[in-house]
Amino acid sequence: MAITPTFSARPRVLVVGGGYVGLYTAFNLQKKIAKSGGIVTLVDPLPYMTYQPFLPEVAGGNIEARHAVVSHRKHLKQTELIQGSVTAIDHENRKAVVAPADGGEPFELTYHDVVVAAGAITRTFPIKGLAESGIGLKTIEEAVALRNQVLSLIEQASTETDPAVRKRALTFVVVGGGFAGIETIAELEDMARAAVKLNNRVEQSELRFVLVEAMGRIMPEVTEKQAVWVVEHLRSRGVEVLLNTSLDNAEESNLKLINLPDKSVAQEFDADTLIWTAGVMANPMVRSTDFPIEPRGRVSVNVNLQVNGEFGVIPNAWAAGDVAAVPDVTGGLPDGTCVPNAQHALRQAKRLAKNLWASRFNKPLKGYKHKNLGAVAGFGEWQGVAKIMGIQLKGPLAWLAHRGYHGLAMPTVERKFRVIMDWFVTMLAGRDLAQLENLQAPRTTFVAAATPKSKPAAAAPAPAAEAKTEEKNGAKEDAAAK
Structure with missing residues (x-):
């Protein structure tokens, strides 16, 4: 796969992953980096970011599936987008290996800064079946x-x-x-x-x-x-x-x-x-890097969101979100790191972008600090539970808090509008109960129609004796008719 020559020679900020952290980091840096003569490159297997808190509502027919995702290309117009997976990072030599999503030959990308934002994957156990x-x-x-x-x-x-x-x-x-x-x-x-x-x-x-x-x-x-x-x-x-x-x-x-x-x-x-x-676990791709990994499989970082090794900060390496063990100075998990959720990821991305830009000019970096505002959950129609800054809610009030928070947290104005309209339509017309068949094999109907049908086998000719009998019978019928 060839990289656009215009971009290939520019100092690159490589963003690994296009989820919450990847999308917001690229969005906040793309103009600044471009004006300075560089380029932000985002690599992700998918061409969109998924707002995962909405997945239960998509499954339940409350929200249209496309409205719960954000197009990378539409909102990252000054970012070089590559649909593929970063399979290895050699930070010492500032190189990353990218495997194209279309199955093409892997290739190397050189970079100046790297942001590890590969997120998390589903965690399973060895259960038969x-x-x-x-x-x-x-x-x-x-x-x-x-x-x-x-x-x-x-x-x-x-x-x-x-x-x-x-x-x-x-x-x-x-x-x-x-x-x-x-x-x-x-x-x-x-x-x-x-x-x-x-x-x-x-x-x-x-x-x-x-x-x-x-x-x-x-x-x-x-x-x-x-x-x-x-x-x-x-x-x-x-x-x-x-x-x-x-x-x-x-x-x-x-x-x-x-x-x-x-x-x-x-x-x-x-x-x-x-x-x-x-549960979930940090994306295992981080184990194919030369970055320090803590016991839970996450990249070790400091409060400034810089990758932090045994001998201190690793220059030009950053990480945030579910794939990073970000210290939580306000509490967090028992090990002192931030809870892996969208609330932290969105804020970490904005702080990371500011710190990365400041580091270009040797300006002081600001540590990430955010006290978890709480949690909200919806349980279908007009039911939910919430804990917001110590205030406990349940039932319809919690349901409204859930919708209010996630409606505001959904990235981009146009996506917020689409989701809110989905909610209004659902309140008026009910859930969408239309099932879509043959998604796994959408060409089945066309293939059946386009495939030539085999002609039925021709009837075998009648034996000579039978043919003569039929002729005589036909003659008698003709005579009777006259």
């Missing part, structure tokens, strides 16, 4: 597929006469009781019940939703009292909430759950839908 039976909720594609799967299974169950197959299709399981898991099961439960109302061949009582959480409580970001309220709320809606429970096996979609810590059998049942939201 999980890879074959499960689906995550980390990408917009997964959210769309999950929405279609739930609606499709309800439709399939409506014409199924085998009770076991029908029960399996209408059982939906979410593993992980964090914000993503709770919001996902609540949104899907709302959508499924709305779909069943329109289908007189399926009863509401046939729907089964199961939440599996290994800890003794859910949602560690809120208070114990709020967590208990959420469990009671979900159970009042018919959701089975299983605490201190773990998924042990998922082979052939037969789920085996065990109690913790004694690992005794808890339940065993079949389910066609298994959603995994049990």
Whole structure:
């Protein structure tokens, strides 16, 4: 793959990853770097940034999928964009290896500064059958597929006469009781019940939703009292909430759950839908760099968001977001680092861009400091929970706080407008329950129409004796007619 000659000779700020940190860092630096004679280059496998807090609502039919993503090319007009993955970084020689998303030959990029913003990926465990039976909720594609799967299974169950197959299709399981898991099961439960109302061949009582959480409580970001309220709320809606429970096996979609810590059998049942939201981990690509990595697999950085090694700051290397162990001077995780969430990522990106620019002129850098404002979560229509600067909310007020916060946090004005319009339309017309089929093989119908149909085989000629008999019969019929 050839890089545009106009850009290739410029001093490059290489941004690895186009999520929250990558998008905002590139956006805040592109004009300044361009005016100074350099270029910002952003490398990401996808041409857009996904606002992940909206994925449960996309899966639940509240938000149009395209409205939850932000186009890199539309908003990074002075940034060199490369669709691919950085597979290795040799910072000592200021080189990175890029594998194009189209499967082309990997190539090297030289740079002056590098910003590691590769984000996080889904964290899983070695559970038999999980890879074959499960689906995550980390990408917009997964959210769309999950929405279609739930609606499709309800439709399939409506014409199924085998009770076991029908029960399996209408059982939906979410593993992980964090914000993503709770919001996902609540949104899907709302959508499924709305779909069943329109289908007189399926009863509401046939729907089964199961939440599996290994800890003794859910949602560690809120208070114990709020967590208990959420469990009671979900159970009042018919959701089975299983605490201190773990998924042990998922082979052939037969789920085996065990109690913790004694690992005794808890339940065993079949389910066609298994959603995994049990945590994330730093993108493992950082292990293919010469940067210091801390025990949790994140890049070690200081409060200025500079990569920090055993012998101090590593020049021209920066990192932030889920892939970096950013010190939280206000508290944070038990290890003293920032909680990996969008709230921190957006603010870290802005601080990183300012510090990187200041470093060009040997100006003092400012440490990242942000006290977590709290957490908000929505549980479907007019229900939610929130903890904002010590104030605890639940029900409709928390739901409004959730929408207000994320509506403002969504990047770019045009995307905010689209999402808010989606919410208004949903309030007036209900969730979008249209299922899209054949997304995996969209050419199926066209191929069938364009493929020449084989002609039916010609009938074998009649034997001579039969032919003569037919001629005589024909002659007699003609004579009779006269």
